[in-house]
Amino acid sequence: MKSSEELFKGTDWRITLDTAPLPDGREKKAEIAHRADSANILAFVRENIVLLLREYRAIHGEYFWMLPGGRINKEIDKTEGARREFREETGYDARDFKYFFTTILSESVDLNSHIFVAQDLFPSPLEKDHDEIIEVHEVELEEALKLVLSQPKIHAPSAIALQRWIMENK
DSSP states (O other): OOEEEEEEEOSSEEEEEEEEEOTTSOEEEEEEEEEOOEEEEEEEEETTEEEEEEEEETTTTEEEEEOSEEEOOSOSSHHHHHHHHHHHHHSEEEEEEEEEEEEEOOSSEEOEEEEEEEEEEEEOOOOOOTTOEEEEEEEEHHHHHHHHHTSSSOOHHHHHHHHHHHHHTO
8 A cells, every 4th residue: 555754845846755565565665746737738720730839937047849838736627727827828718628648757756747639719818927938839730849849958748749649640
């Protein structure tokens, strides 16, 4: 049976020491970092054209190409959180908004990114966060993947979402 002991709790992060059984009866212990889940949205303006952000990340001191999204820690429902982030960052909502899949970061970092697909977009802006610099671009699907992969530091959920969509829809 898995057990967990809290070692640290901060504003956004929590660290635990987890113990879990292995199939052969031994135990594995690991420190796990926990943070609120995030969502990223593969948003189609029209067939084969998606919204891609060029966002300045102050901690890294550089711009990143990425899908719209962010932390979904204000809502219980992941879809509601994803829609809020989508509206804040792009000024759009979607009549067709569906869950696609979830990425995990690693065994030692409990941080999931839930990927959604948005189609049939319409204007529906929410106030943007005051500490973000975001450009919204309409980009052809294959070009969006190239832009995301061209960076020295790649936003992994965006790369995986674009690759999987392209692979599954060829």
